[in-house]
């Protein structure tokens with residue numbers, strides 16, 4: 001290795017790094033990793049095997065199922081383990097909807113739901129996407145108005161991944177119950193951040209994902225209310241009560257179970273108030289110190305870890321890169337659309353002009369973040385924005401005019 005490469009490597013390693021992109025993915029917490037560790041090599045059995053090794057892992061899977069059920073307020077038998085949020089969303093949608101059915105969704109869903117709905121349209125289903133207002137909220141009255149005699153499913157997310165805005169899911173649940181329509185909610189960004197009780201929400205299906213709550217990537221769960229007839233997407237063995245074939249990902253499931261336990265404890269202890277304080281400090285300081293900024297989704301109820309802020313006159317992607325070079329990881333929104341030139345579908349659905357949507361940055365905190373991390377970010381952001389604006393012809397023209 002050349003001395004130049006070695007020098008660069010040392011520089012990268014020595015740099016302080018703060019991660020504020022926890023809505024993209026979270027680090028596995030040490031206690032979750034420790035809970036999973038024995039299930040890689042020591043307790044390696046297939047949970048379907050009847051011998052000792054299988055019984056050992058079966059017990060761990062069922063323990064995790066109970067922990068997830070406790071977080072969601074349902075029975076353990078109503079929890080189906082999946083490979084993550086995308087699979088849970090797909091299973092809920094394609095497990096229920098058939099040609100000729102009508103589905104009701106919203107314009108701000110994650111692509112796991114939006115692209116599933118798009119596919120439904122290509123196979124002879126009708127989909128209505130209810131709009132959101134300027135703060136990113138669906139109006140339940142629009143949901144009621146959009147119902148049809150052939151509506152089979154309402155799928156509207158609980159918390160948005162870009163803005164953190166929490167939808168009025170209980171009201172939507174009531175509408176669904178009155179109309180005798182299935183209600184699925186994508187709670188991937190809500191789990192562990194706000195209390196979830198499926199009975200209170202009135203949903204028949206709800207998806208969560210491990211890696212958004214400090215468990216590993218590649219594991220999740222779908223709550224399916226008892227008695228729901230759901231066609232499996234994967235066919236094979238009769239795992240997960242014949243709802244999801246395939247040998248269980250035991251270490252991942254154990255991690256998800258532990259994450260659910262920690263999430264429940266954290267919610268009970270009020271840990272999220274500390275996170276909301278840090279989030280609010282980021283927001284307040286930026287708005288006070290950097291001109292032409294604002295919060296997308298302000299005024300609406302939001303999960304405590306997320307704020308989405310626009311910095312007019314700069315490109316969000318350029319700010320993400322400039323901050324990353326200084327050690328701060330943030331995002332322009334959905335991780336999967338990063339690098340795309342298209343402005344966020346969520347922010348444009350909220351009525352933001354494309355330039356403002358492209359100038360927006362998401363800050364999303366995790367359990368590992370500290371007030372020191374917040375200070376680190378606040379020390380960097382104003383100067384980095386100022387530097388980028390100096391290079392912005394639009395900003396300079398505006399400065400000359402004013």
Ligand SMILES: Cc1ncc(COP(=O)(O)O)c(C=O)c1O
Nearest residue numbers: 084085086110112161188189209
């Ligand atoms: C709201 C929402 N739904 C679904 C998903 C997909 O989850 P997964 O990455 O576990 O497939 C994500 C991930 O970003 C999300 O934020």
